[in-house]
Amino acid sequence: MPAVPKSLSEIIQEIEVLGSSGDTGVVIKGMAMDSRRVEEGDLYACVPGFKVDGHDYVAAAVAAGASALVVERFLPLDVPQVKVVSVRQAMGAIAAILYDRPSERLELIGVTGTNGKTTITYLIEKIAAKQKQKVGIIGTLGARIDGRDIPGERTTPEAIEVQKLLGAMVAEKVSVAVMEVSSHALDLGRVAGCEFDVGIFTNLTQDHLDYHKTMEEYLNAKAKLFSSLKGKKQPKLSILNGDDPAFLKLNNASSAPVVSYGIHNQEVNYRAEKVQVTSDGVRFTIQFKGDSQEIWYATPGFFSVYNALAAFVWGVERGYTPKSVAEALAEIPGVPGRFESVRSGQPFQVIVDYAHTPDGLENVVRTARDFTQGRLITVFGCGGDRDRGKRPLMGKVASEGSDFLIVTSDNPRTEDPELIIQEVLQGVSKVDYVALTDRREAIEKACGMAKPGDTILIAGKGHETYQIFGTEVHPFDDREVARESLRRLGYV
Numbered sequence: 001m002p003a004v005p006k007s008l009s010e011i012i013q014e015i016e017v018l019g020s021s022g023d024t025g026v027v028i029k030g031m032a033m034d035s036r037r038v039e040e041g042d043l044y045a046c047v048p049g050f051k052v053d054g055h056d057y058v059a060a061a062v063a064a065g066a067s068a069l070v071v072e073r074f075l076p077l078d079v080p081q082v083k084v085v086s087v088r089q090a091m092g093a094i095a096a097i098l099y100d101r102p103s104e105r106l107e108l109i110g111v112t113g114t115n116g117k118t119t120i121t122y123l124i125e126k127i128a129a130k131q132k133q134k135v136g137i138i139g140t141l142g143a144r145i146d147g148r149d150i151p152g153e154r155t156t157p158e159a160i161e162v163q164k165l166l167g168a169m170v171a172e173k174v175s176v177a178v179m180e181v182s183s184h185a186l187d188l189g190r191v192a193g194c195e196f197d198v199g200i201f202t203n204l205t206q207d208h209l210d211y212h213k214t215m216e217e218y219l220n221a222k223a224k225l226f227s228s229l230k231g232k233k234q235p236k237l238s239i240l241n242g243d244d245p246a247f248l249k250l251n252n253a254s255s256a257p258v259v260s261y262g263i264h265n266q267e268v269n270y271r272a273e274k275v276q277v278t279s280d281g282v283r284f285t286i287q288f289k290g291d292s293q294e295i296w297y298a299t300p301g302f303f304s305v306y307n308a309l310a311a312f313v314w315g316v317e318r319g320y321t322p323k324s325v326a327e328a329l330a331e332i333p334g335v336p337g338r339f340e341s342v343r344s345g346q347p348f349q350v351i352v353d354y355a356h357t358p359d360g361l362e363n364v365v366r367t368a369r370d371f372t373q374g375r376l377i378t379v380f381g382c383g384g385d386r387d388r389g390k391r392p393l394m395g396k397v398a399s400e401g402s403d404f405l406i407v408t409s410d411n412p413r414t415e416d417p418e419l420i421i422q423e424v425l426q427g428v429s430k431v432d433y434v435a436l437t438d439r440r441e442a443i444e445k446a447c448g449m450a451k452p453g454d455t456i457l458i459a460g461k462g463h464e465t466y467q468i469f470g471t472e473v474h475p476f477d478d479r480e481v482a483r484e485s486l487r488r489l490g491y492v
């Protein structure tokens with residue numbers, strides 16, 4: 001959906017500015033934060049980045065047709081300019097104005113936490129779609145509007161893109177939008193201009209310390225989602241994992257009433273009990289408000305109980321019958337790249353999963369181990385240019401839970417793949433392992449050595465269809481590569 005053109009002065013009236021220069025009567029037709037994507041009549045937002053400063057690209061932006069600039073310091077140019085404290089924060093607010101404040105026209109759910117966000121957005125999509133609601137998703141797998149996929153690069157896109165997508169959802173009469181809100185997004189203002197109605201917290205374990213430095217800072221970023229739950233639309237709700245150590249802090253930070261869920265904490269509002277984890281999924285009973293509901297959700301792992309619980313709470317609190325929410329959960333075939341089985345008729349299991357944190361990997365290794373008769377062969381690596389501290393921790397949990405380990409590459413980006421592997425190996429002990437830098441070779445090795453009853457767990461890339469070396473993106477899909485390896489071994 002295109003932006004609704006507005007004069008710069010109209011925009012300035014609705015946001016906090018430090019000052020302006022030039023003709024503020026100029027009409028703004030759209031907005032861009034990248035000079036290379038500026039179109040005629042756009043407002044170019046000069047973002048001081050981690051690598052470069054957008055203020056240095058105004059000449060290119062103006063040459064491409066930018067009609068005005070949002071700046072943190074006035075530039076000696078004959079172009080209308082608006083000066084703000086933080087361009088990153090102002091960008092969302094301005095884009096929201098240009099797209100007619102779309103988040104005020106639908107229910108917006110934000111899902112945050114280290115693991116489980118994508119999964120929960122898919123569960124909520126299913127629950128709402130079963131009630132004949134049109135649903136929009138924004139997250140790691142891209143955006144999706146009423147079942148139509150729109151590719152995306154980040155878990156939470158930049159603010160302008162977020163508002164544009166929400167605007168498109170409003171235009172398509174979406175009533176429920178569910179969005180993954182990463183800690184980077186909360187810190188970098190990518191959700192500025194969004195009025196959330198519901199915040200969902202999954203869990204907090206180590207990740208992204210390259211960016212946040214401490215777990216406390218990481219949690220503070222997450223907490224912003226819950227403290228932001230105020231505004232015109234009512235009611236607001238925080239849905240929090242009562243078993244997580246971060247619960248108390250988020251409970252205190254929340255501006256909205258809190259509903260909690262969990263398994264161990266006896267005080268939570270929605271509690272799962274009689275949990276059975278099988279190789280096909282999880283079965284359990286939810287006790288809530290003097291009522292109870294049986295749940296079947298076809299993704300194995302104790303962690304799946306938490307994901308299903310969080311989605312169930314949203315559905316029931318929205319007023320859907322517990323039975324209809326349970327039926328929706330039972331119908332979900334699985335989320336791409338999350339505990340996804342590759343089946344080519346081979347007498348062993350091959351599972352592709354997106355676990356890329358110590359906690360995620362530990363959970364998924366334990367789950368696979370629990371239903372494996374033979375050996376558990378785990379293939380994984382750690383991303384380059386990401387939290388280095390998690391590498392030996394992932395090496396440790398993978399080696400402790402597996403019978404054979406193949407340490408390989410997972411998006412080395414600008415780092416040396418061999419050195420990343422060395423850091424993973426620092427945590428590896430008590431297990432036979434091999435390091436194979438080439439991920440294809442690693443998967444082939446696993447398939448070649450598996451015997452009937454074994455399980456191969458290929459972790460870290462899940463749905464990803466690429467491998468990033470340097471800044472180049474090469475096609476690579478764990479599921480495809482596993483299928484090819486199995487084919488070569490004679491399975492079809």
Ligand SMILES: CC(=O)N[C@H]1[C@@H](OP(=O)(O)OP(=O)(O)OC[C@H]2O[C@@H](n3ccc(=O)[nH]c3=O)[C@H](O)[C@@H]2O)O[C@H](CO)[C@@H](O)[C@@H]1O[C@H](C)C(=O)N[C@@H](C)C(=O)N[C@H](CCC(=O)O)C(=O)O
Pocket residue numbers: 033034035036047048049050051052053054057140153154155156157158182183184185188
């Ligand atoms: C730390 C981080 O998030 N960085 C993001 C940030 O980069 P940056 O601020 O350093 O940008 P920069 O390259 O210095 O450029 C500054 C400005 O100059 C502009 N520019 C630059 C060059 C030019 O010719 N013209 C121009 O206008 C850029 O468009 C930008 O506006 O803004 C860039 C532009 O949007 C993003 O691509 C970049 O994401 C990087 C690549 C990234 O990897 N982010 C990851 C860590 C991330 O965001 N992950 C989270 C969490 C994932 C999860 O766990 O779920 C996510 O939400 O995806």
Ligand SMILES: Nc1ncnc2c1ncn2[C@@H]1O[C@H](COP(=O)(O)OP(=O)(O)OP(=O)(O)O)[C@@H](O)[C@H]1O
Pocket residue numbers: 113114115116117118119120140155180202203303304306307337338339353354355356359360361363364462
């Ligand atoms: N509730 C959970 N607790 C711990 N681990 C989980 C949980 N849910 C999923 N996982 C593990 O984490 C992996 C990623 O799950 P998912 O994609 O839902 O998380 P995410 O929070 O969206 O991740 P990202 O930060 O990359 O967006 C899964 O493949 C699984 O191994």
Ligand SMILES: N[C@H](CCC[C@H](N)C(=O)O)C(=O)O
Pocket residue numbers: 155356382383384386410411460461464
């Ligand atoms: N959203 C996560 C995904 C990591 C997936 C893994 N494959 C990697 O590239 O490190 C991140 O950006 O840290």
Ligand SMILES: [Mg+2]
Pocket residue numbers: 117118119139140141155180
């Ligand atoms: Mg995700």
